[in-house]
Amino acid sequence: MERPKAIVIGAGVGGLGSAAKLAQSGEFDVTVYERMSFAGGRFTQHDHDGFQIPTGAVHMIPHGKKGPFAKLMLGSRSKGGLDLKRHGVDLLPTSHFACRMKDGKFQSANSVYGLLPWFSAKDTVNLPGLLAKGAKKSWENETEDGRTWLERRFSDEFIDFLDAFSNFAISLRFDQMPASTVVRMLQNSFWSDRPHIPKGGCKGVIDGLRADLRENGARVKLSHEVTEILPGTAEEETKEHRFCVGIRRRGRDEATWVGTDAIIHNGGHPNLLKALSDDFEVEEVVRTQIENTQAVGGIGFCFALDDDIPVRSSGVTMLPNLERVGGFVIPTFSDPSLAPEGKHLMITHQYVPDASVKSEISKGREDLYEAIPWLADHGEEICVHTYHRNWPCNRAPQGAELPMDIGVDGIRCVGDGVKAHGWMMVEGIASNVPNVVQQISQSM
């Protein structure tokens, strides 16, 4: 018997993860369409003279082997995971839980408790209260921002350190997020593992997902953009299906029509609304929420470092008190394959408070040379990337996520616009994949 067809729009880590889960279930005939000529979206890399330069993610898995991402990618199938170890996917620990550079000096810690001696006694006394605070869900009628909440309990120095981490990880500061989001994010970070680095960089995971899709008979079609989603009855050849999807191959003018019974959209809500025909009703309140949601931008520098650098750690290193840059990471101290032999790759990240990207880049560069005394002698800037518009840091700000269900049966959204409460970056994406796939199965 022919299986129902499911298409996944976008080969980002959320799209490929969902496709792999659908394909493993054997219930669907799965095809992924990706408009770019490469898979992985903002979670892969391009080789630049041996340096593995990210398309987005700085090769960090925030919660290591204990977070939702590891559970999904490495967990056994009986526990809801994809078991991608079979395809060589692995996560390598960073050398420290967290680090900081302050006044030119480097410090490292191996657990949250290892951080505490850097700060005041007040921070040690109040940390258990933060860890125990109920924040699994957003607080009702919440009006307070995260910084204000923390300021009543912790020293400025401790908050600035954590806020630099927030800048580095999600391009937002604590005063830009609801308090319950900040509390939950910190709990998730403190309770779980140190950050890990995917073996072979982000592309190691993407290659594993693609191998798994191949093994289960699913296809990934690159350079194919989905431009329209119509009811199946719109075209003669798709009338047996719930949807008729218009697909444009790069370099060709005419679209082809493909019939499908289920859609997982990984390309962001605004792109979904643009493609969706008026035949499908989306409530005004949902449209307005999507229209009012601003993607979050950011800027990242990549430096080639020589092997004489004094900092020899792959731990996320916070640069508190800087105007722009939140921190940096040198992933080659966990996976040397990310740079040519005898060299290291350093990746920085900074939030963007001002729309003038050019001046933000200059300010970030100034920040870096001022805060890292050895950078001028041991580093060479390879590139600087800005992330905005359709290639942002986050399609929805942390704490203002969009619904995975926009009210159209058979269509669900996955990716960084729909992360679960308090889960950041790919942890948030992974935490939603099982729900999305389950709802798609149930919609048949």
Ligand SMILES: Cc1cc2nc3c(=O)[nH]c(=O)nc-3n(C[C@H](O)[C@H](O)[C@H](O)COP(=O)(O)OP(=O)(O)OC[C@H]3O[C@@H](n4cnc5c(N)ncnc54)[C@H](O)[C@@H]3O)c2cc1C
């Ligand atoms: C600078 C930066 C650093 C980061 N660092 C980290 C990190 O170290 N660790 C971490 O966990 N997270 C990190 N993140 C976040 C993480 O990279 C992203 O959240 C994640 O990669 C987003 O994945 P996604 O599944 O939402 O989709 P995306 O990566 O956005 O992929 C969606 C894909 O859909 C395609 N698409 C869109 N529309 C269509 C269409 N109509 N037809 C066909 N294809 C379409 C796009 O081309 C794209 O490839 C970082 C992000 C940035 C920008």
